[in-house]
Amino acid sequence: IVSMHGRNQNLIAAVAQNSKVFSLTGGEHSPNQLCLKLCDHGMADVKVYVGENLSYPEEKITYGTASEISKLEFPSLSVMMILNEHANDFKYTVHGLNDDLFIRSKVPMTKQEVRSVSISKLMPKVTDNIYDIGAGTGSCSIELALQAQAGRVWAFERNPLALELLEKNKALFAVNNLDIVAGEASEQLVDMPAPDCVFIGGSGGNLCKMLDTIYTKNSDCRVVINAITLETLIEVVEYYKTRSEYDLEIVNVFAARGKKLGAYNLMMAQNPVYIMTALKKGE
Incomplete structure (x- = not known):
């Protein structure tokens, strides 16, 4: 049961993962607009019943596919029953999904x-x-959207090829609570809603400026920064020396993956990554 009346719940994910979804509609979330979103996420053939003016003499129930319903007009205050015979009942209850689940290319991706x-x-x-910030392929964006299903994720990326992959992975995982923001993040952040937490995988040389903007919006924001270069590590350490109200934790993660070579198995080292976590003292 999902309410889209004055709310932004993730109806798309609910339909993708459940064979039966009942939804209230309202405002901008009319039945035809919601069905358009289902079509955009590859669910044009799901069966939809729309009930309007229920219990009144003019009561009407309309049946069709999401594609057919998207072309019709209904009162904003209606109800929908959506049936998906091909629902994937696997719920993403943990983070750290297998890399192979994502659509990939040469665009950098934060590994599992x-x-x-x-x-x-x-x-x-x-x-x-x-x-x-610096979403790349979108592996972290997707996982964060799955974790914060009643919240919202903004993925900032300036690489055109990465933006294409982000759109594809968003559709693949049906995360309608993920917004993709194209362009230089340090400029785009200014007009965004205040964040509760921020993951920075790439800063484009504007790290300190972005952190200042983030803390202006929410001084209690939880921040995690990933880096593979010593220069970025030093920049982060120096920045938080001037922000004594925060505790900075640094973890260096080394991972190696097995690779088959003839009759032998070799461990192939991945790049070591610095994972830096900044939390306001007392939290």
């Missing part, structure tokens, strides 16, 4: 082992507003 530790340090809550 590092992603799992980073999200653990970030401690996202189900209702959090979250920034993912």
Whole structure:
């Protein structure tokens, strides 16, 4: 049961993961607009019943596919029953999903082992507003959106190829609570809602400026920064020397993955990553 009346719940994920979903509609979330979103996420063929003016003489129930319903007009205050025969009942109850689940290319991606530790340090809550800065392929954005199903995630990325992958992975995982923001993050952050927590995988040389903007919006914001270079590590350490109200924790994660070579198995080292967590003292 989902209410889209004055709310922004993740109806798309609910339909993708459940064979039966009942939803209240209202405002901008009319039945046809919601069905358009279902179509955009590859669920044009799900069966939809729309009830309008229930219990009144003009009561009417309309049946069709999401594609058919999206072309019709209904009162904003209606109800929907959505049936998905191909629902995936696997619920993403843990973070650190297998890398192979994501659509990938040469665009950098935060790998499973590092992603799992980073999200653990970030401690996202189900209702959090979250920034993912330098989102790349979107592996962290997707996982954060799955963790914060009653919240919202903004993925900031400036690479056109990465933006294409972000859109594809968003559709693949049906995370309608993920917004993709194109362009330079340090400029785009200014007009965004205040975040509860922020993951920074890439800063484009504007790290200190972005942190200042983030803390102006919410001084209690939880921040996790990943870095592979000593220069970024030093920049973060120096920044938090001037912000004595925060505790900075640094973890260096080394991971190696097995690779088959003939009859032997070799361990192939991945790049060591610095995972830096900044929390306001007392939290």
